[in-house]
Amino acid sequence: MISPSPAPAIDWGALVVQPAISGTPARGVRRFAGQTIVCELQDLAERTVRDHAATAPRLEVGGLLIGDVYTAGSGFHVDVSGALPARRAISGMLHLRFGVAAWLDLTRERHLRKRERVVGWYHTHPGIGVFLSATDRNLHGAFFCGLPWYVALVFDPAGPAGPAGDELGVFAQDDGALGQLAAVARADGPLAGQAGQERST
């Protein structure tokens, strides 16, 4: 019988429960919502992801999302304020691997940004759409299953931009299942539609 190898011990930062932010998001913030998780993506974080994607438009790239987490009723409000690109991750057209060098870089960066905690991870899907593959789900399960508020952001730089935000999706362990949060609103734009159908590969 093969037992799963344990995830490496990485200090992601402990959760300090704080009151939820209420009201409408500030300008430049994109909001995603599920049953128990609300995620606000600040403009700086989104721009960092987009800039990272632009450095390798045909390859998958990724990194960590940092910010803060607040309690909101029986769920969590995840505020994504920044992103830490894994510059030395091993990228391919349909895969991404965070090797030792990438983790070391991220751990170093993480210590420079002590005020913010790790709230999840992101990666790109150039030209293949926004979804979590089986590999992505395994990675999320291995590294980000310890706390329910970790989010996974997927960005397809070739995807359709626009108010529905179909080129960018946020996934979380929402109400017990790992699924895509609905794109709800962008503070400086019109209300967006619901999230697309989930896909699997």
Ligand SMILES: [Zn+2]
């Ligand atoms: Zn993926």
